[in-house]
Amino acid sequence: MTLPLLLQHLANALALGSLYALIAIGYTMVYGILRLINFAHGDVFMLGAYVAFYCVALFLLPWWASFVIAIVVTALMGVLLERVAYRPLRDSPKISVMISAIGASFLIENVAVVLFGGRPKGVAVPDILNVKLTLGAVSVMSVSLVIPICTFALLAVLLWVVGKTRTGMAMRAVSTDLDAARLQAIDVNRIISFTFGSGSLLASFGGILWSYKYPQLNPLMGVMPGLKCFIAAVIGGIGNIQGAVLGGFLLGAIELLTIAFLPTLTGYRDAFAFVLLIVVLLVKPSGLLGSRQVEKV
Amino acid sequence: MPRLKPFLPLLALLAFGACKSAKQPTTVKIGVFEPMTGANAAGGAMEVEGIKLANQLYPTVKVGEKEYKIELVVVDNKSDKVEAANAAQRLVDQDKVNVVLGSWGSSLSMAAGPIVKDKKIPAIALSATNPLVTRGNDYYFRVCFIDPFQGTVMANYAVKQLHAKKAVIVREVSNDYSVGLAKYFADTFKKLTGDQGAILGELNYNTNDQDFTAQLTTLKSMKPDVIFAPGNYTESALIIKQASELGITAPFLGGDTWEAPEFLDVGKKATEGATFSTFFATEVPITDTSKTFLDAYRKQYAKEPAAATALGFDGYLVARAAIERAGSLDGAKIRDALASTKDFPGAAGLITFDENRDATKSAVIKTVKGGKFTYLTTVQP
Numbered sequence: 001m002t003l004p005l006l007l008q009h010l011a012n013a014l015a016l017g018s019l020y021a022l023i024a025i026g027y028t029m030v031y032g033i034l035r036l037i038n039f040a041h042g043d044v045f046m047l048g049a050y051v052a053f054y055c056v057a058l059f060l061l062p063w064w065a066s067f068v069i070a071i072v073v074t075a076l077m078g079v080l081l082e083r084v085a086y087r088p089l090r091d092s093p094k095i096s097v098m099i100s101a102i103g104a105s106f107l108i109e110n111v112a113v114v115l116f117g118g119r120p121k122g123v124a125v126p127d128i129l130n131v132k133l134t135l136g137a138v139s140v141m142s143v144s145l146v147i148p149i150c151t152f153a154l155l156a157v158l159l160w161v162v163g164k165t166r167t168g169m170a171m172r173a174v175s176t177d178l179d180a181a182r183l184q185a186i187d188v189n190r191i192i193s194f195t196f197g198s199g200s201l202l203a204s205f206g207g208i209l210w211s212y213k214y215p216q217l218n219p220l221m222g223v224m225p226g227l228k229c230f231i232a233a234v235i236g237g238i239g240n241i242q243g244a245v246l247g248g249f250l251l252g253a254i255e256l257l258t259i260a261f262l263p264t265l266t267g268y269r270d271a272f273a274f275v276l277l278i279v280v281l282l283v284k285p286s287g288l289l290g291s292r293q294v295e296k297v
Numbered sequence: 298m299p300r301l302k303p304f305l306p307l308l309a310l311l312a313f314g315a316c317k318s319a320k321q322p323t324t325v326k327i328g329v330f331e332p333m334t335g336a337n338a339a340g341g342a343m344e345v346e347g348i349k350l351a352n353q354l355y356p357t358v359k360v361g362e363k364e365y366k367i368e369l370v371v372v373d374n375k376s377d378k379v380e381a382a383n384a385a386q387r388l389v390d391q392d393k394v395n396v397v398l399g400s401w402g403s404s405l406s407m408a409a410g411p412i413v414k415d416k417k418i419p420a421i422a423l424s425a426t427n428p429l430v431t432r433g434n435d436y437y438f439r440v441c442f443i444d445p446f447q448g449t450v451m452a453n454y455a456v457k458q459l460h461a462k463k464a465v466i467v468r469e470v471s472n473d474y475s476v477g478l479a480k481y482f483a484d485t486f487k488k489l490t491g492d493q494g495a496i497l498g499e500l501n502y503n504t505n506d507q508d509f510t511a512q513l514t515t516l517k518s519m520k521p522d523v524i525f526a527p528g529n530y531t532e533s534a535l536i537i538k539q540a541s542e543l544g545i546t547a548p549f550l551g552g553d554t555w556e557a558p559e560f561l562d563v564g565k566k567a568t569e570g571a572t573f574s575t576f577f578a579t580e581v582p583i584t585d586t587s588k589t590f591l592d593a594y595r596k597q598y599a600k601e602p603a604a605a606t607a608l609g610f611d612g613y614l615v616a617r618a619a620i621e622r623a624g625s626l627d628g629a630k631i632r633d634a635l636a637s638t639k640d641f642p643g644a645a646g647l648i649t650f651d652e653n654r655d656a657t658k659s660a661v662i663k664t665v666k667g668g669k670f671t672y673l674t675t676v677q678p
Binding site: 002005015119141220263 | 336512
């Protein structure tokens with residue numbers, strides 16, 4: 001394998017990995033605060049991409065306006081999802097909430113099939129993100145450069161919100177002990193809504209960027225990325241925001257480099273992610289950057 | 298008897314059910330077995346359009362002396378092999394259809410194969426081209442050509458028209474259609490170029506993959522003259538788009554599955570010059586039925602039909618004619634009538650089933666030009 005070829009493969013891996021990382025952040029944040037695996041995350045991702053698509057296709061808005069509207073609308077949908085599917089089960093066993101999450105996921109997917117139709121839709125990629133950049137033998141699209149920048153920017157914002165703001169402090173308090181947080185006069189419902197809103201915002205951000213990179217929408221587009229980014233979050237240590245980013249990049253790199261070096265294994269591409277998950281769970285169950293947690297019974 | 302008392306209502310219900318099923322049916326049911334969601338949804342929709350149009354024009358069938366209404370029962374096989382088997386089972390067991398039409402996608406049709414064979418319900422594949430769909434299954438017919446022919450047509454085009462010497466194959470490894478067609482292309486391509494090493498490589502991908510950059514980066518380093526990439530329009534459009542982003546300029550060739558508006562919609566400018574074989578071109582109507590079909594379609598949808606739509610139309614007509622000739626709703630009798638179909642004038646050409654229950658037909662080659670599918674030439678078998 002020649003150097004330019006290797007560089008191109010690494011550039012591809014970086015572009016895919018940063019997209020995984022971006023979506024994994026949302027997963028891990030909701031888990032970190034609520035100890036809930038939001039299985040509908042991938043579907044919120046899909047909704048974000050569709051809302052942006054329809055803003056452009058139906059209302060002829062410029063792409064940046066659609067982008068902003070879509071992430072706001074999707075964030076509100078995330079808040080609504082928490083309100084109807086998870087809040088009524090706040091005091092139920094964890095497993096009930098998880099099942100409710102799976103149900104919510106199927107509901108969103110099937111409603112989307114009815115509303116948007118099963119046929120895939122082609123997305124109009126904004127010109128600025130559709131520029132081919134060539135450096136020597138390596139060529140990437142501008143969108144593939146923008147995605148890692150967005151990922152790191154959102155990572156920084158999120159770390160700041162969680163670590164430095166009052167809301168972030170309240171989030172950490174809710175995460176540590178929900179009842180104690182309530183006793184400290186923290187409006188727990190508001191904090192949880194906020195967490196879901198921002199988690200969904202991240203999902204739709206990822207969804208829209210995904211649709212600019214792979215300009216094809218279908219109602220089940222969120223399923224595989226959702227699963228893979230969940231794996232990325234677990235690999236990095238679920239609940240740990242930096243870990244999710246690390247896991248995302250790692251997953252993207254392993255996927256693409258295995259195909260590059262071992263083309264005969266391409267058929268098992270999706271299996272790599274799951275094998276990696278099993279290995280990590282066996283060797284270091286708390287994930288690469290996760291801290292060991294004692295399960296409260 | 299007293300012990301049976303609690304079950305009496307149940308028994309009554311059973312008896313009632315038996316009565317009901319013994320009653321003469323008043324409609325003939327044609328099962329439409331198609332992907333309405335998932336990766337093949339657009340393909341399914343195209344065939345359903347054709348079937349529904351035919352149903353509107355010819356809503357009844359004469360069985361013996363009696364005129365029956367034809368009812369379409371549409372099930373969604375969700376572009377998934379497992380779901381496809383369930384959907385087919387539902388059609389034959391629950392809906393008790395007399396004939397099955399579909400499915401777009403050879404793998405999906407093959408999932409239904411054993412089920413229709415077992416229940417002796419004849420099925421007609423419309424645009425599923427893998428030879429295995431009908432092989433060894435007396436109850437599966439098809440109104441289109443098969444992949445050995447299609448692969449040969451495209452290999453001929455690559456060698457004789459494009460003067461290609463080296464090719465790379467990109468195939469959807471979990472899709473029988475794609476793998477089969479790729480093989481037939483490779484065989485003929487090697488034979489025509491007289492070079493066993495003419496296929497530089499075979500690159501694989503999975504259904505629903507969205508990122509092909511790793512495979513395409515490898516492909517670029519192989520420097521082929523032409524790329525043969527049969528597969529669903531969904532993945533193919535993304536492949537062609539990503540190839541052009543990586544600076545690959547070799548032309549892409551493919552099969553009939555590319556002919557969907559979504560292919561152009563997703564791939565946009567990158568699909569320009571993509572060339573594929575298919576069943577029917579509106580530019581060259583073949584029979585009187587072609588004209589009837591085109592007029593009705595244009596009137597109703599105000600656009601040009603896809604080849605798969607014409608085949609959907611034909612499948613319905615062939616089934617209807619066979620039921621009429623059989624003079625019975627018995628599956629085995631309809632099957633025999635279907636098998637004797639000869640020179641039936643369909644919209645996409647004359648249909649005669651050979652001993653493998655496949656139709657022998659000419660292929661047309663189309664290319665993407667100015668954002669539209671454009672007719673290039675017709676190839677006789």
